[in-house]
Amino acid sequence: MNRFCADLCSGFSGTGKSWKVIPFGGERIGDPLKKRYVQFIVFISVVLVVVLLSGFSFTSMWKDPPIVRGPGVSEVKMLSDWLPSLSGTKGDTEVYIIRGSEPGGNFLLLGGNHPNEPGGTLAAVLMIENVSSLAGTVYIIPRANHSAFTHNDPMEGAPQFFSIELPDGSRRTFRFGSRRTNPVSQWPDPTIYNHPTGSTLGGSEISNLNRAFPGREDGIITERVAAAIMNIVKQEKIDLVCDLHESSPEYPVNNAIVFHQEAAELAIMTQMMLEMEGVDIRLEESPPSLRGLTHREIGDNSDAYVVLLEVANPSQGRLRGKTTEELVTTGVDKYYLQASKDGKLFAPYDETGYPLELRVARHVTTVRVLLDSWNMMFPDRMIMLSDVPAYNAILSDGLGAFLKPVS
Amino acid sequence: MTVALHRKPTFLLVLMTFFIMIAGMITGSSTATVLTTGAIAYPVLKSLGLSKRRAGSIIAMSGIYGMIAPPINLPAMIIGQGVDMPYIGFTTPLLFVTFPIAIITTLIIGVRKVKPVDLDEFKKTRESEPVKGFAVYLPLIVMVILMVLENVSWGFSLGLPLIFMISALIAVVTGRRGNILKISFTAIQNALGILSILIGVGMFIQVMTMNGVRGLIVGYLNSLPQGALLLGIALGIPAFGAVSSYGSSSVLGVPFLLAFLGSNDIVVCSALSLLAGLGDMVPPTALAGIFAAHVVGEKNYFKIWLSSMPAFFITMIFATLTIVWATQIGRFVNSVFFYPVLIGAFAIVAVVLLLIDKRKESVA
Numbered sequence: 001m002n003r004f005c006a007d008l009c010s011g012f013s014g015t016g017k018s019w020k021v022i023p024f025g026g027e028r029i030g031d032p033l034k035k036r037y038v039q040f041i042v043f044i045s046v047v048l049v050v051v052l053l054s055g056f057s058f059t060s061m062w063k064d065p066p067i068v069r070g071p072g073v074s075e076v077k078m079l080s081d082w083l084p085s086l087s088g089t090k091g092d093t094e095v096y097i098i099r100g101s102e103p104g105g106n107f108l109l110l111g112g113n114h115p116n117e118p119g120g121t122l123a124a125v126l127m128i129e130n131v132s133s134l135a136g137t138v139y140i141i142p143r144a145n146h147s148a149f150t151h152n153d154p155m156e157g158a159p160q161f162f163s164i165e166l167p168d169g170s171r172r173t174f175r176f177g178s179r180r181t182n183p184v185s186q187w188p189d190p191t192i193y194n195h196p197t198g199s200t201l202g203g204s205e206i207s208n209l210n211r212a213f214p215g216r217e218d219g220i221i222t223e224r225v226a227a228a229i230m231n232i233v234k235q236e237k238i239d240l241v242c243d244l245h246e247s248s249p250e251y252p253v254n255n256a257i258v259f260h261q262e263a264a265e266l267a268i269m270t271q272m273m274l275e276m277e278g279v280d281i282r283l284e285e286s287p288p289s290l291r292g293l294t295h296r297e298i299g300d301n302s303d304a305y306v307v308l309l310e311v312a313n314p315s316q317g318r319l320r321g322k323t324t325e326e327l328v329t330t331g332v333d334k335y336y337l338q339a340s341k342d343g344k345l346f347a348p349y350d351e352t353g354y355p356l357e358l359r360v361a362r363h364v365t366t367v368r369v370l371l372d373s374w375n376m377m378f379p380d381r382m383i384m385l386s387d388v389p390a391y392n393a394i395l396s397d398g399l400g401a402f403l404k405p406v407s
Numbered sequence: 408m409t410v411a412l413h414r415k416p417t418f419l420l421v422l423m424t425f426f427i428m429i430a431g432m433i434t435g436s437s438t439a440t441v442l443t444t445g446a447i448a449y450p451v452l453k454s455l456g457l458s459k460r461r462a463g464s465i466i467a468m469s470g471i472y473g474m475i476a477p478p479i480n481l482p483a484m485i486i487g488q489g490v491d492m493p494y495i496g497f498t499t500p501l502l503f504v505t506f507p508i509a510i511i512t513t514l515i516i517g518v519r520k521v522k523p524v525d526l527d528e529f530k531k532t533r534e535s536e537p538v539k540g541f542a543v544y545l546p547l548i549v550m551v552i553l554m555v556l557e558n559v560s561w562g563f564s565l566g567l568p569l570i571f572m573i574s575a576l577i578a579v580v581t582g583r584r585g586n587i588l589k590i591s592f593t594a595i596q597n598a599l600g601i602l603s604i605l606i607g608v609g610m611f612i613q614v615m616t617m618n619g620v621r622g623l624i625v626g627y628l629n630s631l632p633q634g635a636l637l638l639g640i641a642l643g644i645p646a647f648g649a650v651s652s653y654g655s656s657s658v659l660g661v662p663f664l665l666a667f668l669g670s671n672d673i674v675v676c677s678a679l680s681l682l683a684g685l686g687d688m689v690p691p692t693a694l695a696g697i698f699a700a701h702v703v704g705e706k707n708y709f710k711i712w713l714s715s716m717p718a719f720f721i722t723m724i725f726a727t728l729t730i731v732w733a734t735q736i737g738r739f740v741n742s743v744f745f746y747p748v749l750i751g752a753f754a755i756v757a758v759v760l761l762l763i764d765k766r767k768e769s770v771a
Contacts, residue, residue, distance in 0.1 A: 154609065154613070155609055155612040155613050155616060155654065156613075156616055157613050157614070157615075157616030157617030157618075157621075187566075188566035188567060188568055189566075190557050190558070190564045190566065190567075191434060191435050191436065191479070191481065191554070191557065191558060191567065192435060192479055192481065192484065192557075192558050194558070194559070199493060199494075200484070200494045201484060201488065201494065202481055202484035202485045202488055203481070204485075205488060206564075250662055250665055251489075251490070251665075252490065252665070252668070253491065287491070287493070289493040289495055290491055290493050291493075318622075318625055318657075318658055318659075318661060318662050319622055319625055319626045319629065319662065320619075320622045321619030321622040321623065321626075322617065322618055322619035322622075323616055323617055323619070324617075333622075335619070335622045335623065335625075335626040338626060338630060339626060339629065339630065342629075342630045344629060344630070344662075344665075344666070
């Protein structure tokens with residue numbers, strides 16, 4: 001044991017039968033062994049403290065912040081109900097079901113596909129806590145890549161949490177997660193990711209849920225989550241899928257509806273109606289060669305109409321300055337302001353930034369108008385919602401006004 | 408090959424460069440390239456009369472060119488992912504930005520120093536090796552096969568850590584007998600230096616991002632006027648690659664590609680990936696340089712780094728000019744003339760190299 005400790009404190013050298021001990025700090029072979037033990041114990045103690053503190057910080061994101069069941073929620077199931085092998089894993093997550101009083105179409109709303117895009121998650125949460133259905137059934141998954149909510153991206157300096165004040169003075173806290181599945185759930189990434197469709201992607205994309213569709217039931221966690229969502233689409237005969245995202249302001253696909261070619265007419269009608277309400281939005285057709293994304297794979301592998309919504313989020317961009325909770329909620333950033341003046345951005349940007357209220361309001365309103373367009377095009381499969389938070393009300397009253405206090 | 412071409416040292420030198428690049432082309436990693444084909448090529452480079460410094464330089468730079476050459480180029484994939492550009496149509500641009508410059512820089516580093524291989528000496532060296540024959544290469548061969556399988560077949564994924572572990576275990580059986588525990592401790596000791604650099608650099612980036620310095624740098628570079636922007640790209644991407652060539656691709660490569668939208672995006676992305684690859688030669692991490700130093704037994708990797716500088720800067724200038732003329736280059740690499748011109752150019756280069764060797768032989 002003494003020999004082992006001495007070796008750990010020092011090291012080995014030479015190729016002879018005996019091990020030659022070289023202490024740290026150079027040729028101090030004459031130092032008493034006791035001194036090295038003290039160094040060893042101090043060093044290990046410091047390491048232990050750092051590891052413990054880091055561990056507590058890392059696991060602090062493993063607890064799900066509560067989502068309050070709104071008056072319209074009839075049932076909460078788990079994703080594993082559609083793929084039992086997900087049960088007990090970090091990939092399992094809640095599916096909120098809002099059943100209408102009248103029969104109609106089936107709508108699947110995805111939030112948290114990328115947990116570092118909080119506008120999508122918050123919009124899904126707002127829908128869960130506020131809306132009811134008059135016709136049709138709505139399935140909402142607010143934390144689609146649940147595992148990715150349990151950590152955030154290394155070297156991105158992002159805050160772990162952000163909070164929103166409610167009218168009663170209390171605060172609701174949410175996680176600012178990662179674009180990718182937690183390596184605790186799935187590790188290591190291969191050097192390249194050969195998507196089942198034949199497309200080649202960088203290895204880290206294997207843990208990106210929005211590159212994993214249509215998924216594999218016997219695959220790794222991210223692929224299984226994608227397969228479970230595909231099972232919902234097929235087994236529940238989903239008519240319409242909407243996937244909520246955010247994108248950095250320097251990214252060309254911004255403030256946009258990305259649509260599968262089958263959903264082109266629906267997307268165009270939605271854009272026209274949004275323009276009439278004063279909400280500018282672009283249209284982008286899903287590129288056939290870009291594989292693994294919801295709008296491409298769910299559209300290709302099911303009968304559902306699929307769209308993906310993007311809204312500008314400075315807190316995930318590469319040009320951002322100090323990365324704080326305030327940046328996540330206000331979207332105010334001086335470097336983005338400069339980039340906007342230099343004409344480098346694909347989204348309008350001024351001193352008011354891109355606050356979370358605006359991002360969520362855009363998403364919620366686009367979903368409402370999307371459903372209005374759907375109802376006009378498919379009156380036999382109506383999906384009619386009530387109590388959808390209004391655009392101006394979200395902007396004027398704030399998100400807190402539409403979030404329920406947690407008892 | 409060495410025996411057959413022992414009187415054609417310049418030609419053999421260029422062939423060895425291509426040989427070293429192969430591992431990078433299929434693994435997408437300069438480190439894996441240096442440690443596999445680089446390690447196999449070193450005895451041949453040594454027998455050609457190259458010093459440790461020059462051999463290490465050629466191995467390190469070839470590792471980078473191999474990592475960027477098609478079919479697998481991770482920096483290009485990462486930059487493409489940032490703008491949702493599929494990894495399609497990259498073969499000819501990546502051939503264009505790697506093979507010609509690999510030939511040129513190898514010749515710059517080694518052409519004046521190579522001499523015909525002394526076959527007797529070479530054979531003696533081989534005979535004095537403790538383990539002979541196919542067995543000595545088995546761990547490397549298994550490693551390359553597993554990495555290739557991982558890269559070409561859907562669903563097969565052992566992960567790099569397990570692949571290296573399997574190869575190491577095979578080496579225990581096929582290589583010279585030794586004390587496994589002692590070897591493991593030594594390996595961990597050797598790795599600690601690089602690990603501590605990587606952890607320190609990761610913490611540095613985390614802090615730089617949190618306090619906004621990263622945004623300041625990226626924003627500043629991105630706001631430069633066109634000419635200065637090119638200079639910023641040429642210096643900024645490799646410099647940031649000192650942290651990680653993949654990180655540099657993501658943080659700087661994406662906005663710089665967006666800055667050149669409207670040109671030929673695939674050619675620009677290919678050139679940016681080459682600049683990002685150069686980051687593997689930039690201290691403090693300088694993974695390609697450090698591992699090349701290990702392979703050739705050079706204690707001070709800065710000697711290899713210094714020896715690589717001409718090749719480094721020529722590559723940097725070449726990549727920048729490729730961005731400037733991306734539209735025209737795009738037209739050329741996508742035309743029916745590309746492959747005939749490429750093959751013709753290789754043939755001419757081969758003839759020239761053989762002539763150089765003939766002249767060297769006659770002088771000798």
